Amino acid sequence: MSDGPSFNRRRFLATAGAGASMLSLGGCDAFDAMLGQNDRVRDVLASANQLTYRAQRLLFGEEALARTYAPSEIRQQMRPNGSTSPNQDDYTKLQKNDFADYRLEIGGLVDKKLSLSLDELRNMPARSQITRHDCVEGWSVIAKWTGVQLSRLLDQAGVKPQARYVLFHCYDSMGATLEGVQYYYETIDLISARHPQTILAYGLNDKTLPVSNGAPLRVRVERQLGYKMAKYIRSIELVSGFANINGGNGGYWEDQGYDWWAGT
Amino acid sequence: MASRTTAIERGEETGPTSRRSGRLVYRQSIWTRLTHWVWAVCIFFMVTSGLMIFNARPDLYVGQQSGFGFDNTVLSIGAERTGDGGVRGVTRVFGHPFDTTGFLGVSGSADNPTIRAIPAWATIPSYYDLGTGRVVHFFFAWILVATMLVWWISALVNRHLWRDIVPGGKDLKRLPSDIGDHARLRFHHTRSYNVLQKLSYAGILVVVIPLLILTGLTMSPGVVPSWSWLLDLFGGRQTARTIHFVCMLLVVLFFIVHVLMVVAAGPINELRSIITGWYRVDDEESEEEGAR
Structure with missing residues (x-):
């Protein structure tokens, strides 16, 4: 999973919070019953997120760049968050070999499927940027990211006209459900995907991207919150929609009730 | 004026009735009353859901x-x-x-x-759920911004802003005596607000709520690439988050004082004016009007 809210802490606090809400007498818990997932009141409130998405897309230029910082602003390690050490067999096998056997597959609604090794990706023109990572929890960390622009790969593969979103399949498991292992996944629209600062990063602060931050490859989507920036990318798929993928909300955290746009 | 007793001395219940002699004036326009109540709802939900969001990282x-x-x-x-x-x-x-x-x-x-x-009784939802806190917060954020826009347009058009809210030089000269009156819980019921009211309403409407909106936008990674002046204005995303929190505290403080003042000044008269617009003024109102 990406730099979304920490899973264990979330679960712990949810349990703690549930205990507290039972104790509280006539506090704000009066509204709890209306705010569960799939509740109609919640759906109405959540429709404002669609308005936010449209308003930001309408008002702000597609090409506007996120702020970049001076090297002196890199004052600490990039904070690892979410999954920090995937333990699925296929991932640990790649990790043992320093990801020499890793291949990034790009498929779905493309003219030509791609399969690229890390060396092939590193030999493509690179882009480095010192940017601020904003987590949905509220914290920010400035770090330098190096990688290949996603737009370059999309151009190489050729995006079919019916494609609307880029779907990232990840190696990290978020737990198992009745349907099997639930892997982290994310989607972004093509405007975000083609943004010049959207890169598939293999380097962090002038070193190889460490496992805790998403090795071998994570996406940087600099104008959105951390949970959009999928780590441990297994493959990329161009899709026309995401209603039929997993929970249908376009991402792991989105299926847990977080907004898809994540621009606020 | 010196012989006038305060609402507290007479007791809240008898306060408004003993001023029956005062005439009713139309004090609050429909725009003031509408936006007042929409804000009351917005602020309740935004503070409580905001405290839920704050719980995800309770550090500034x-x-x-x-x-x-x-x-x-x-x-x-x-x-x-x-x-x-x-x-x-x-x-x-x-x-x-x-x-x-x-x-x-x-x-x-x-x-x-x-x-x-932040304890469960002060957050919405009461259990820990950042995603749901954000859903509630951003829904009411849109309502707040829309209501703010309605208020600014109406307050500029009907001159409410300059006539009633922004204190002028004459108001400021009265500041010492007005502070004294408030300290002794002596309230003058007049068509216009007193200077401490003007200062606190202007502070909230013209300074604190716009600051809350702007610092909220500064925290948005989707906004600041285009409006990067926000990052410079507030000195960074994390400073903006801290200012956002401090402004929230000011809103909560305002709310507490506001409700206490309504109770102290005569809740029935005050509530009538913010629901129907009509406010019973003291007998001396004619003199007060002349003084203005």
């Missing part, structure tokens, strides 16, 4: 980023183990620790303490 910093490898924390709410195996809530303000067990950091009953920064 200054600058662009959050110091994990260095210290730029100005406020931090957490829990610590005590020697006897229990937990206590600790709130650090500029590094100074305060024991806030029972309220901040650790809340709930003594036998079953809950570790969370």
Whole structure:
């Protein structure tokens, strides 16, 4: 999973919070019953997120760049968050070999499927940027990211006209459900995907991207919150929609009730 | 004027009736009344859902980023183990620790303490759910901004802003005597607001709420690439988050004082004016009007 809210802490606090809400007498818990997932009141409130998405897309230029910082602003390690050490067999096998056997597959609604090794990706023109990572929890960390622009790969593969979103399949498991292992996944629209600062990063602060931050490859989507920036990318798929993928909300955290746009 | 008794001296119940002699004036326009109540609802939901969002990282910093490898924390709410195996809530303000067990950091009953920064009774939802807190917060954020827009247009068109809200030189000259009147809970019921009212309403409407909106936008990674002046204006995303929190505290403080003043000044008359627009003024109103 990406730099979304920490899973264990979330679960712990949810349990703690549930205990507290039972104790509280006539506090704000009066509204709890209306705010569960799939509740109609919640759906109405959540429709404002669609308005936010449209308003930001309408008002702000597609090409506007996120702020970049001076090297002196890199004052600490990039904070690892979410999954920090995937333990699925296929991932640990790649990790043992320093990801020499890793291949990034790009498929779905493309003219030509791609399969690229890390060396092939590193030999493509690179882009480095010192940017601020904003987590949905509220914290920010400035770090330098190096990688290949996603737009370059999309151009190489050729995006079919019916494609609307880029779907990232990840190696990290978020737990198992009745349907099997639930892997982290994310989607972004093509405007975000083609943004010049959207890169598939293999380097962090002038070193190889460490496992805790998403090795071998994570996406940087600099104008959105951390949970959009999928780590441990297994493959990329161009899709026309995401209603039929997993929970249908376009991402792991989105299926847990977080907004898809994540621009606020 | 000196012979006039205060609402408190006469008691809240008898206050408005004993001023029956005063005439009713149309004090609050429909725009003032509508926006007032929409804001009341918005502020309730935004403060409580905002405190839920704050619980995800109950630390405030200054600058662009959050110091994990260095210290730029100005406020931090957490829990610590005590020697006897229990937990206590600790709130650090500029590094100074305060024991806030029972309220901040650790809340709930003594036998079953809950570790969370802001207690469940003050957040929406009451259980920990950042995603849902954000859904509630951003819905009411849109309503707040839309209501603000309605208020600014109406207040400029009907001159409410300059006539009633922004204090002028004459108002400021009255500041010392007005502070004295408030300290003695002596309230003059006139068509216009007194200077402390003007200052607090202007402070909230013209300064604090616009600051809340702007610092909220500064925290948005989707907004600041285009409006990067926001980052410079507030000195970074994390400083903006801290200002956002301080402004929230000011709104809560305003709310408490506002409700206390309504109760002290005669709740029936005050509530009537913000519901129907009609307000009963003191007999001396004609003199007051002349003085203005």
